[in-house]
Amino acid sequence: MSDKQRLNQILETAAARRIAGDHAGAAQILAGVADDPGVSALGPLTSLGLPRRLQAALLKLAKAEGDALRRSGYQFHLVPPPDQLAHFAQVTLEERRALNAANRQPVPHLLHQIWIGDLPLPPSCAAWADHARAQGYEYRLWREADLAQLDLPDSFARMLERGDYPGAVDVARYAILARQGGLYLDCDWYPARDDIGFHDLLPMMGLTALGEDIPRNTGIGGLLLANSLIAVPAAHPALLRLNSVLGEVMSAIPGAPAWWSTGPLIFTLIARAGAVSLAGSGMVVGSLPQGAPFSDVQALRDAPGGTGLLIAWKSW
Incomplete structure (x- = not known):
């Protein structure tokens, strides 16, 4: 043994x-x-x-x-020792200028989601497709066949070989956003309402993300960005950098969980090399237990007075 x-x-x-x-x-x-x-x-x-x-x-x-x-x-x-990953996020003055020039560009009204693996498609995808139509957004759901048409980084295949679907989806979201821009949402969010859109709650300029609740030792402060919601214009240098280094990051910390090597940690380090907008604290209406019945989702949607847009609900 x-x-x-x-x-x-x-x-x-x-x-x-x-x-x-x-x-x-x-x-x-x-x-x-x-x-x-x-x-x-x-x-x-x-x-x-x-x-x-x-x-x-x-x-x-x-x-x-x-x-x-x-x-x-x-x-x-x-988290790993901060100096272990810090060099992946180092930028020159010219690169910093490019990051912040990109942060003055508009985010296209295009909503992306990704679903891979054998589990049935969660109901949130149809709900977001309806929401996007109501708000004048284009909606794109990416499945395995769609992703196969893209020239994804090798780190995508490496994550699939591990059976790490969340890690593979991390890689795919950055590649899609770098090419097309728009807003990426994980499938464990559900729309709290359809009468307001992301453009009502987010600047829709430059790079915007949610902040995680738990502080982490990132080496650049305690704020960890979630990558479950990312709004960004196409060709943003932070997304281009992520696409280029994820394989090296995985090799630098073998055996690391995806949230270190492809997820929120490396996303935070590279995104924060430039300016980042944070989604407002009221963006998330509520969080439900995994597998909670849809009636609980509906109760949050029907609650009066809310101004948020996201319900955290992992239906599978």
Whole structure:
């Protein structure tokens, strides 16, 4: 048995103790993992110097214990050391000028979504297609056959080989937006209303994204940008840079989760080399549990007085 397999089994034992309420027993097991000579098999190191999977286990334990201080610390540092990725986002003065010139360009009224894999298409896609028509937007749903017609970076195929569909979709969204511009939305958003559009709530100029709720040790401040909503003009240098470096990022931190190597972390570092607009705090109306019934979605849509546009709902 490899060190990775052995230690994964130990982590599962610790998780079972935690779920059973034996927090002291779980902590003792995790302390033993930290001292194990094979601990490096648990993946790339975080900015605390811990293997990512061990730190994630410690974070879950801190949450279970209600320890807000340790929870916040483990969450903030659940990223690679900042200097490991910083060079991918370094720009010259001319490149910075180009970034900010692009940020003065309008975003086309074009709404993109991507759905790959064997699961049925979620109902959010049809809802966004209807919303786009109501607001005078073009709607484009990208499936595997559509993506096969694009010259996508090698990192797309590498993510598919791993079976990492979210990572593959990360890569595809940047490539599509770099070519066509517009607004990309993940399929776990649902429209809260159809009588207002993105142009009512976003500047629709330059690069706009949502801010994540949890601060992270990015090396350029605690703000982490979500890549689940991106509005951007075509040929924006940040998207072009992302397309060109994702393969190198994946090689630089092998075994890293997609949100480090193709998702919000690398997106944040490169996007923030220039100016970024943040979607307003009221953009998201509410967040529903995974698999919540559509009646819960409808209740949020029917709630009076709202001015937001997004409901977080993973229907599958």
